[in-house]
Amino acid sequence: MRTIALRLLAVFALVCGAPASAAPDDHAGALAALADVRAAVTEIVRIEDGYAVGHGPYLRAAHRAMNALVGRRDDGYAASFGDPGDGAGTLGHLDTMLDKEGSSLWTPAIEGAKANVLAAADNLQSAFGEKEMEDYQADLTRALANLALVVGRPSQDGVLGGISGALGNTTLGVPAGIPSVSGCALPARTPAYGIVAQRLVYVALPRRSAATTIPDELSVARVVVQGDDLILYTRASDSAMAVCRRTAHLQRTRAVAPAKAVPWYTAAQAHDGIAVYRKSCLQCHGADLQGTAGPAVAGTEFLTTAKTNKWTLSDLRTTVFQNMPFSNPGSLTPKQYADVTAFLLASNCYAAGTKPFPQSDSPAFAAIKLGPIPAANPSNPKLRTCTVK
Amino acid sequence: MLRKAIPLVIVAIVSLVAVSRLSAQSTWPTADSYVNADKDNANWILPARSYTGNRYLTSTEITSANVGTLKKAWATNIDARGPLETSPIVWNGTVYVTSSHNDVYALDAQTGAVKWHRTYKPHVIAFSANRGVALGDGKVYEATLDGHLIALDAGTGKTVWNIVAAHDTTNTFFTMQPVPYKNMLLLGASNGDWGGIGYLSAFDAATGKRIWDWKTVPGIGEPGHNSWAGDSWKRGGAAIWSGVAIDPASNTLYVDAGNPQPDFLGTIRKGANLYSNSMVALDISGATPTVKWYHQFIPHDTHDWDPAMPPVLFSGTVGGAQRNLVAAGDKGGNFWVLDAGTGALVYHVAVSTQKGQNTEPNRKGDVACPNTNGGVEFNGGSYMPDTNAFFVPSVDQCGLWTSPGTATYVSGQFFLGGAFPKLVGPSTGYMSAIDIGSGKFLWRKHLAFPQIGGALSLSSGIVFTGGVNGDFTAYDAKTGNVLWHHPTNQTIQAPPGSYSAGGKQYVIVASGPAGINFADPRFGQGAPTLEGTYTHSTKATITAFTLP
Numbered sequence: 001m002r003t004i005a006l007r008l009l010a011v012f013a014l015v016c017g018a019p020a021s022a023a024p025d026d027h028a029g030a031l032a033a034l035a036d037v038r039a040a041v042t043e044i045v046r047i048e049d050g051y052a053v054g055h056g057p058y059l060r061a062a063h064r065a066m067n068a069l070v071g072r073r074d075d076g077y078a079a080s081f082g083d084p085g086d087g088a089g090t091l092g093h094l095d096t097m098l099d100k101e102g103s104s105l106w107t108p109a110i111e112g113a114k115a116n117v118l119a120a121a122d123n124l125q126s127a128f129g130e131k132e133m134e135d136y137q138a139d140l141t142r143a144l145a146n147l148a149l150v151v152g153r154p155s156q157d158g159v160l161g162g163i164s165g166a167l168g169n170t171t172l173g174v175p176a177g178i179p180s181v182s183g184c185a186l187p188a189r190t191p192a193y194g195i196v197a198q199r200l201v202y203v204a205l206p207r208r209s210a211a212t213t214i215p216d217e218l219s220v221a222r223v224v225v226q227g228d229d230l231i232l233y234t235r236a237s238d239s240a241m242a243v244c245r246r247t248a249h250l251q252r253t254r255a256v257a258p259a260k261a262v263p264w265y266t267a268a269q270a271h272d273g274i275a276v277y278r279k280s281c282l283q284c285h286g287a288d289l290q291g292t293a294g295p296a297v298a299g300t301e302f303l304t305t306a307k308t309n310k311w312t313l314s315d316l317r318t319t320v321f322q323n324m325p326f327s328n329p330g331s332l333t334p335k336q337y338a339d340v341t342a343f344l345l346a347s348n349c350y351a352a353g354t355k356p357f358p359q360s361d362s363p364a365f366a367a368i369k370l371g372p373i374p375a376a377n378p379s380n381p382k383l384r385t386c387t388v389k
Numbered sequence: 390m391l392r393k394a395i396p397l398v399i400v401a402i403v404s405l406v407a408v409s410r411l412s413a414q415s416t417w418p419t420a421d422s423y424v425n426a427d428k429d430n431a432n433w434i435l436p437a438r439s440y441t442g443n444r445y446l447t448s449t450e451i452t453s454a455n456v457g458t459l460k461k462a463w464a465t466n467i468d469a470r471g472p473l474e475t476s477p478i479v480w481n482g483t484v485y486v487t488s489s490h491n492d493v494y495a496l497d498a499q500t501g502a503v504k505w506h507r508t509y510k511p512h513v514i515a516f517s518a519n520r521g522v523a524l525g526d527g528k529v530y531e532a533t534l535d536g537h538l539i540a541l542d543a544g545t546g547k548t549v550w551n552i553v554a555a556h557d558t559t560n561t562f563f564t565m566q567p568v569p570y571k572n573m574l575l576l577g578a579s580n581g582d583w584g585g586i587g588y589l590s591a592f593d594a595a596t597g598k599r600i601w602d603w604k605t606v607p608g609i610g611e612p613g614h615n616s617w618a619g620d621s622w623k624r625g626g627a628a629i630w631s632g633v634a635i636d637p638a639s640n641t642l643y644v645d646a647g648n649p650q651p652d653f654l655g656t657i658r659k660g661a662n663l664y665s666n667s668m669v670a671l672d673i674s675g676a677t678p679t680v681k682w683y684h685q686f687i688p689h690d691t692h693d694w695d696p697a698m699p700p701v702l703f704s705g706t707v708g709g710a711q712r713n714l715v716a717a718g719d720k721g722g723n724f725w726v727l728d729a730g731t732g733a734l735v736y737h738v739a740v741s742t743q744k745g746q747n748t749e750p751n752r753k754g755d756v757a758c759p760n761t762n763g764g765v766e767f768n769g770g771s772y773m774p775d776t777n778a779f780f781v782p783s784v785d786q787c788g789l790w791t792s793p794g795t796a797t798y799v800s801g802q803f804f805l806g807g808a809f810p811k812l813v814g815p816s817t818g819y820m821s822a823i824d825i826g827s828g829k830f831l832w833r834k835h836l837a838f839p840q841i842g843g844a845l846s847l848s849s850g851i852v853f854t855g856g857v858n859g860d861f862t863a864y865d866a867k868t869g870n871v872l873w874h875h876p877t878n879q880t881i882q883a884p885p886g887s888y889s890a891g892g893k894q895y896v897i898v899a900s901g902p903a904g905i906n907f908a909d910p911r912f913g914q915g916a917p918t919l920e921g922t923y924t925h926s927t928k929a930t931i932t933a934f935t936l937p
Binding site for chain 1: 470471472489512513514515516517518559791797799800801802803805808809811812902903904905906908
């Protein structure tokens with residue numbers, strides 16, 4: 001049961017975060033995590049393939065596999081059996097990678113891998129207590145199945161790809177110190193790692209040395225010879241190329257997509273918010289929303305501040321609904337608060353949609369970061385604000 | 390011009406005299422000028438006139454007999470992006486003032502004509518306010534809303550140096566008027582409601598180089614640190630908003646630290662929360678300040694009732710004995726008198742309605758008085774030795790306080806653990822005269838509007854103050870009778886000052902839009918004033934008054 005619950009968790013952990021390339025040590029961390037898993041698998045497979053008398057050697061193998069997976073900081077670590085891993089354990093490495101602000105394209109895969117490590121550890125724990133050989137083997141077989149998912153496969157770039165999939169298809173595959181270039185074009189020099197939207201599109205290597213330098217976990221889908229270089233395209237390259245084509249098309253047609261088309265409010269709400277703003281906000285925040293006694297609430301001045309302070313839509317909502325108007329917080333009706341928030345979003349050139357801004361908080365708002373909107377088409381280009389009608 | 394008309398023979402002598410006179414006029418205040426500022430009726434060179442912090446003048450031209458004829462000499466409109474809180478600095482015929490958004494003006498003291506005007510467009514964190522400039526050695530110093538300390542050429546307004554003086558510009562700004570002392574500029578950081586820790590800094594007035602910081606919340610291992618539960622001290626607040634008083638003879642600086650944070654949630658910061666809501670006497674003779682004594686007015690405050698009134702050092706008679714005292718006032722509606730040497734409480738007087746002060750804000754909500762902008766505000770009071778009386782304007786409001794029981798730090802936003810209270814009931818004010826000898830009211834006026842303008846007293850028996858309804862009023866110091874008033878038709882949130890120019894005494898005050906804290910629905914409806922009604926103004930004005 002616990003295994004299933006954990007897997008479900010891993011699937012739910014598919015969150016879409018801000019673009020963040022892998023920190024240099026994340027690549028090394030992923031490789032070390034993989035090495036620990038493989039050490040654990042080797043322990044289990046070796047005892048299964050061999051022959052031993054009595055419980056001792058079997059128990060020992062399960063404990064050593066456990067040690068490699070959980071690391072010496074975990075309660076499940078039993079030092080007396082020895083550790084075929086590096087001491088930090090797969091779990092330790094994965095936790096270090098996940099214990100950072102923001103998320104990356106590879107985060108779901110690594111979260112999934114972590115869930116499967118926990119499931120494997122659960123099965124090993126169960127094996128420690130088994131009396132019958134049959135039961136012991138069943139536990140270890142389940143653990144091996146979990147670990148197969150942890151390792152994953154390079155051909156899969158989502159949560160099912162495991163650590164290999166993340167290494168083979170995302171920025172996690174780029175070693176520290178190697179420059180990454182835009183994957184939409186061929187590199188000026190090699191070796192180079194081509195990246196598009198956190199996807200690893202290709203690894204370009206000089207032909208002479210390619211045979212010895214192709215990364216282990218690369219998911220090569222296509223190989224192109226380009227002069228003296230080999231361009232090894234990954235499984236992720238197809239979807240990445242689609243992104244390249246779309247971007248190029250947008251640039252050619254100078255599309256005027258008004259802001260990020262996230263429909264957080266309706267135009268009707270924003271319209272109703274005009275009256276609320278005039279009555280309760282204008283005196284301090286000004287007719288042009290640039291602030292008089294209070295701060296600016298729209299345009300470059302506001303959105304730059306929002307970006308600096310990492311404000312989310314949830315922060316904006318809380319400030320408006322709970323702290324405003326300053327002289328009488330909480331004095332407006334929920335509808336008035338929703339309307340005036342819609343008015344503020346519209347004034348900041350966020351696009352309107354069909355779904356109204358809710359009168360109660362939404363957990364999703366905490367993940368929406370506010371900041372300048374490059375694609376916006378402001379009616380006041382100097383302040384970069386939009387007039388609400 | 391003069392020299393040309395005079396025969397060459399005597400030019401030498403005359404020019405010698407002229408030069409010495411000129412140099413006396415063109416030089417800038419010296420360390421002695423600041424120490425003796427209370428004896429110089431021509432100029433006003435420190436925020437509250439002298440290092441004592443007491444807005445009080447002796448031997449003035451304006452008396453209770455002639456104040457009734459006081460007339461507007463000039464009025465100059467300045468940048469009106471927010472309320473004016475500026476305390477004018479006056480030196481040799483020039484008045485230096487600031488707008489809420491840090492514009493700086495040099496005005497002619499006799500005509501109000503703008504000599505120069507330096508504009509500024511700061512990033513505003515929460516609200517706009519500035520309490521004025523400091524003057525020294527040919528420079529005008531201003532601390533800004535975006536955390537800078539800027540030195541301008543006093544003659545032209547051009548920038549001489551400009552430093553980032555706030556440690557964290559996302560949650561710290563400056564409203565305080567810098568205070569020149571010896572080679573230093575003293576400046577407190579306004580970060581007490583945004584998740585910072587208060588600090589008082591000293592900067593080299595010549596270069597802007599930081600000399601020291603004194604933090605208002607004791608760090609690990611420092612005395613007082615245990616008054617904060619867990620890690621709560623890290624965002625403990627206790628900002629320094631208002632002015633300081635200094636005793637130059639002993640190098641003692643008196644400063645009030647503001648309320649603890651999160652403002653309305655005490656459960657996550659159990660303890661007294663030092664040095665929040667305290668007056669601290671610092672020895673500033675050494676390389677870094679050391680605490681001589683502290684007196685905490687409201688331990689573990691959960692209502693943002695900080696001691697907003699700048700300290701006033703004075704020698705008063707209590708129980709028949711002359712004592713060195715220091716006065717304070719807080720937004721909780723208390724006027725405090727302490728022994729200046731030890732910090733021991735002499736007594737305190739409630740100057741505003743007090744109710745429900747011991748209940749921490751909760752989900753249900755409770756009424757407590759004063760409201761968050763109530764009690765004694767940031768311009769404070771004035772002591773008149775002639776009558777042994779202290780004059781304190783105050784705000785009388787109650788509020789409904791709530792707290793959800795949690796506080797989340799969001800960079801650049803209020804860190805309150807609740808919301809600012811809602812005004813409950815009327816919004817009025819008091820002008821109180823307190824007999825220092827007995828701690829009892831000499832007289833008291835209940836006024837229709839909050840009184841935050843601060844008091845200026847003249848030994849001739851007059852007290853000036855301004856209300857947020859725009860009335861600028863001269864009271865008889867002995868009786869509280871109104872001797873003179875002038876409707877500015879703008880809110881007065883700035884303190885009155887006085888200077889002399891061209892042989893005449895002037896009284897000066899700034900007025901402007903209501904701003905965030907003192908906006909009042911009555912303004913739009915023609916609120917009652919001594920003169921008639923008040924209509925909300927969008928102008929900001931410096932007005933000087935003189936006798937005809």
